[in-house]
Amino acid sequence: MYWYRQRQGQTMTLIVFTSSLSKPDYGDSDSNKFSANKTVPERGYLTVNNVESDDSAVYFCLWNQSAERDDMSNAPHLSVSFFVLCLAVTILGKSVVQTPPDLLKKEKEFAEIECSHKVQNYDVIQWYKQSQSIMDLQLMGFLNIGSENKETAFENKIKLKGDGGNNGTLIINDLTLTDSAVYFCAAYYTVLRITSV
Template sequence: MWLTASTFGNTVYQTPSKSIKNRDKSAVFVCTHNIASYFQMMWYKQTHGTLELKLMGYLNSETDQIETEFKDKIDLKGNGRRNGTLTIEDLTEDDSAVYFCAAYDTVL
């Protein structure tokens, strides 16, 4: 299973940058930033051969939200202010993809 992490912007960091895992295992990606005004962290999946980014879920200082398609597949921990963790459970071939985290601020 080949999983790749990527980042949006120069001040948002995601580790590990690459991960190879066996089927039925889990993969963990960590996203961090130090931008005081950013309080949301989004996680996206890009399947090989497509340009589409699927929103998997997001973290903010008060809650996490996982999209329906990924409810039984992923777990999100942390907050959008500094760090967050994406865990992908029970890996299958369909999980081979590039995973992106993006941190940003929102004006309400």
């Protein structure tokens, strides 16, 4: 289970990696600021200690359901799995639901993943990919008030459907082994800044 934090206008940063089989790995994060607990594979917790205004952010809990499965790279089927996303805004506790929790597909088929929430005024749904070979999160594209916006690298690979407000669907076409990865969505609201010169 991975815990990420994304402050407004910034990229995601990894807070801690947890496993039910070992101690939490905080990397460069302050283990006094955060405490993580994971005693069983299905569940884990993150605590932000001594909360300050600087801690206001979007916190992501990413759980790889297929981590304990055998390596599927030599199997005749393609494993397209993704994390269950737990999206929590400090104090507000808002959530995004992503379904299905995992997919097993054959090559040349397509995969469809849905994202939904009931948070008022949220008008953007983003889709990310994290493959085993590239641990950084790749933005694939986003929906904004029904408008589909795809990153160049995924232009011909994906289709985005939905209103971008309360729902969005990611469709990955013509699956290959390179599409075996972790996929997840994130929802937020548009920030408009007006400055005078």
